[in-house]
Amino acid sequence: MTLALEIISPERLLLARQVSMVVIPGTEGDLGILPDHAKLITSLRGGMIDIYEDDEIIDRFFVSGGFAEITETRCTVLADQIMKPSEINRETAMEQLAAAETAYREVDEADTTAWRNASDRLITAQARIDALAHE
Amino acid sequence: MPSLKSLRNRISSVKSTQKITKAMKMVAAAKLRRAQSQAEAAQPYATRMAAMMAALAQGAASNPNAPKLLVGTGADKRHLIVAVTADRGLAGPFNAALSRAAKARVRALQAEGKTVQLFAVGRKGRDSFRRDMADLMMGDVNFVGRKTVEFKDAEAIADRIIAAFNDGQFDVCTLMFNKFVSVMVQTVAETPLIPAAGGPANDNQRPESDASGSADYEIEPDDGSLLDRLLPRNLAIQIYRALLESSAGFYASQMTAMDGASRNAGDMINRLTMNYNRTRQANITRELIEIISGAEAL
Numbered sequence: 001m002t003l004a005l006e007i008i009s010p011e012r013l014l015l016a017r018q019v020s021m022v023v024i025p026g027t028e029g030d031l032g033i034l035p036d037h038a039k040l041i042t043s044l045r046g047g048m049i050d051i052y053e054d055d056e057i058i059d060r061f062f063v064s065g066g067f068a069e070i071t072e073t074r075c076t077v078l079a080d081q082i083m084k085p086s087e088i089n090r091e092t093a094m095e096q097l098a099a100a101e102t103a104y105r106e107v108d109e110a111d112t113t114a115w116r117n118a119s120d121r122l123i124t125a126q127a128r129i130d131a132l133a134h135e
Numbered sequence: 136m137p138s139l140k141s142l143r144n145r146i147s148s149v150k151s152t153q154k155i156t157k158a159m160k161m162v163a164a165a166k167l168r169r170a171q172s173q174a175e176a177a178q179p180y181a182t183r184m185a186a187m188m189a190a191l192a193q194g195a196a197s198n199p200n201a202p203k204l205l206v207g208t209g210a211d212k213r214h215l216i217v218a219v220t221a222d223r224g225l226a227g228p229f230n231a232a233l234s235r236a237a238k239a240r241v242r243a244l245q246a247e248g249k250t251v252q253l254f255a256v257g258r259k260g261r262d263s264f265r266r267d268m269a270d271l272m273m274g275d276v277n278f279v280g281r282k283t284v285e286f287k288d289a290e291a292i293a294d295r296i297i298a299a300f301n302d303g304q305f306d307v308c309t310l311m312f313n314k315f316v317s318v319m320v321q322t323v324a325e326t327p328l329i330p331a332a333g334g335p336a337n338d339n340q341r342p343e344s345d346a347s348g349s350a351d352y353e354i355e356p357d358d359g360s361l362l363d364r365l366l367p368r369n370l371a372i373q374i375y376r377a378l379l380e381s382s383a384g385f386y387a388s389q390m391t392a393m394d395g396a397s398r399n400a401g402d403m404i405n406r407l408t409m410n411y412n413r414t415r416q417a418n419i420t421r422e423l424i425e426i427i428s429g430a431e432a433l
Binding site: 078 | 176179191211289363
């Protein structure tokens with residue numbers, strides 16, 4: 001029993017294959033998706049997508065955020081930005097983290113949209129640094 | 136009667152023009168292929184996004200607290216038209232058709248007593264609007280000197296539009312672009328950007344039918360905050376698609392225009408060559424007559 005995984009960025013279809021499990025970083029926490037999962041739409045935070053085949057990780061991607069649509073037979077990830085951990089540049093990632101931290105500190109907490117954007121940005125920037133460890 | 140030398144000059148000048156138009160046609164054909172494959176590659180994301188939007192929007196549109204980007208401000212007074220044209224010309228009626236349609240739309244809306252603003256994407260549209268409707272221009276962007284459009288560009292445009300919308304500068308936003316139908320045909324298309332749900336929710340709809348789309352799905356974190364993230368994204372995707380369609384359409388139109396130009400140049404060369412040969416023969420005949428009559432006079 002396998003699950004059809006699709007990872008799509010706005011620019012192209014990045015990956016389409018059958019997998020036995022995939023772990024995606026939902027905004028509310030990581031989700032392990034197996035075949036026959038309940039239908040679900042979720043937004044994603046910055047983090048790692050782990051692709052499993054026979055209980056082993058065969059591929060990992062860093063995703064900066066996006067959405068996922070899950071049905072019983074299919075998992076579609078609409079990624080904002082997606083890359084292999086090895087494609088992340090440490091210096092740029094550090095700069096982005098520093099910028100995100102400043103933005104987060106300065107944001108007006110009463111403005112919920114701006115606050116959410118800033119916190120999303122910080123989580124993504126932190127996750128990008130963490131992803132470097134998986135290289 | 137033009138002299139032989141001037142005819143020769145004209146033929147060679149038309150020939151070099153033809154070389155240029157032929158080369159431009161070839162370049163446009165190559166770029167068209169690239170633009171088409173880029174547009175195709177962007178298709179899966181747009182399709183999935185549209186499906187997701189449909190599932191969520193149905194339920195949310197009847198909600199009084201639905202995001203304004205989805206259902207609009209409730210008014211229909213102030214319009215923003217985003218017109219996508221190319222940065223360069225020599226593409227037949229491509230840019231003119233869009234500017235004309237956009238201007239007609241502006242006038243129609245103004246005739247209904249609405250205020251209209253224009254946002255021009257692409258240099259040609261901007262120039263055309265500046266001539267006639269400079270006071271309506273809200274802003275413009277162009278991609279002069281860039282090889283391809285990227286999603287980032289569409290996102291930047293979407294951000295500007297959303298910022299202006301949140302600032303209360305307009306109620307309704309429509310996107311106008313040249314849709315790529317085939318290599319020969321590009322038609323002006325309109326897509327509503329805001330409100331994304333295509334107008335205020337209809338109160339007569341039964342709640343059961345409203346909820347049917349999203350009822351199938353569990354939503355995380357919840358409808359509202361997911362839509363808050365999804366809507367700006369969807370806007371950017373719509374713009375990205377329009378940019379890609381427009382760029383494919385531009386190269387198709389340029390290719391067709393340059394093909395026509397090369398053919399016309401060919402016709403002109405044939406006509407001029409015929410003229411040249413006739414003149415040359417007439418000259419020879421005249422010289423012969425002169426020689427013969429000169430000889431007879433002796």
